[in-house]
Amino acid sequence: MAEPVFRRLALIGIGLIGSSIALAARKYGLAGHVCVNSRTQKTLARAKELGLGDSWHDDPSAAVAGADCVILCVPVGACGETASAIADALAPGAVVSDVGSVKASVIAAMAPHLPADVHFVPAHPVAGTEYSGPDAGFAELFENRWTILTPPAVTDAVAVARLKQFWRGAGANVEIMDPHHHDLVLAITSHVPHLIAYNIVGTAAHLEEVTESEVMKFSAGGFRDFTRIAASDPTMWRDVFLNNREAVLEMLGRFTEDLTALQRAIRFGEGDKLFELFTHTRAIRRGIIEAGQETEAPDFGRPHGGEDKG
């Protein structure tokens, strides 16, 4: 077996992403020892029961002591105080990273707390499911997905290379990006999609003319697709919107402008405009399938023919 990328990996937080990292680290031999910390006793006990790591720590400081890599797997809004809590216990030379869906604000919140002798390499694995908690993780979550690293220009190149090697080892493609550009890209590919999914599910639930039971029964017309991402972790997503406000509002503005134009086309019966847009969007999906980021199975490969009877 090849040498692990990190001798001792500390995971602060063991939800969907933390547990998937733990399982990938074991499956692909990426870490010699995995230390697990969770803010809540119950989650830590469950992670232990699932055997996700090698040692278990109530105290984040104890978890990071002696670790050559520390990854914060907590909601974006908790990164600052977590960095502050572990700062004094970090080993000199350690790679410190995170998995937050927002980068500029996380960097601003964490960086001031970190000692000068650790290497801060912010990261964002663009992967997930609608489930959360330590039971939701699986080793293959990152396979063929992208992990974006946003290190400051001055960051030690060896530290960046090691973290890159770790993520590649977990099956991910790795891209280096400016944190502000990351936040803009993810606003359109992730944050605004989540916002409008949450929004339409909320709208549908509060109509007077259509019952919630009707919404559920006839959801196969398209609505049910949106409920998947609208079932994502509420804390995580609240923090994303609060911490990527500018980029989300900018992209939301574009979305709304375009939607208003579509609304007008419907009102005035401009079929050609609708047809033109609807034709172009087909090509985008084809591109995503060709980029290896989506299955080409009809209906996402959902079961048909009874297996999904509730």
Next chain:
Amino acid sequence: MAEPVFRRLALIGIGLIGSSIALAARKYGLAGHVCVNSRTQKTLARAKELGLGDSWHDDPSAAVAGADCVILCVPVGACGETASAIADALAPGAVVSDVGSVKASVIAAMAPHLPADVHFVPAHPVAGTEYSGPDAGFAELFENRWTILTPPAVTDAVAVARLKQFWRGAGANVEIMDPHHHDLVLAITSHVPHLIAYNIVGTAAHLEEVTESEVMKFSAGGFRDFTRIAASDPTMWRDVFLNNREAVLEMLGRFTEDLTALQRAIRFGEGDKLFELFTHTRAIRRGIIEAGQETEAPDFGRPHGGEDKG
């Protein structure tokens, strides 16, 4: 083998829905003979090659002659002229139906053409995939989905019961509904979801700050979910929006109001409001899964771990 529900079934149009009806009719023995008509030679030839039916007709009048059930499987906007084209050839007592995603305007377009001695039972199977054409059909498409019938109160009860039996035979649940209520329900569970999916895919494709390649690479953050329904048939969906204008504009108005409130909550950092909505929407998905309308497999059961590499 039990007696088929219909002796001779004529399908006018043989795309995703028409071909799925043809395959379900054969698999479950629902029709003695299936006559297939398509407006385009190429589609008809392909349907023949695939062996979807029993006889093949260039002329819709020839297809419906002697049929005791005729189902129009054409875009909503083509229903009126198709009804006009077949009217004189319809057999007395035949059940005439359709599969349109809009009901009030289709009824208004078809009814005036139909002779008094046929039974018009409008229908909408709420099922589909993002693919279209005769190759896209499969017999299990309707299984455990809902087909909504919207017959006028005066419609012959036996005719309604036969069509209900046909759809039940294809695995569907059947509900009777007022056409205007149907159009309102589907506006929120299907039409507006499609519109906002088409819209965000369009928005993402036309940004200056984010390239199309970035949108595709990082689409696993949520965006790719929307591209599935935004890959649906452009002609079908143009017709839906042109023919369900009032209900779509009404539901779109609600969606936009709610989105504006969310936007405001983000601008002013109102985390509690966001958290409250995000928590409620989780329950809706749970209800849809319990109603048997969605898989509970994470990520729709998409392949993870390499099978979907493009």
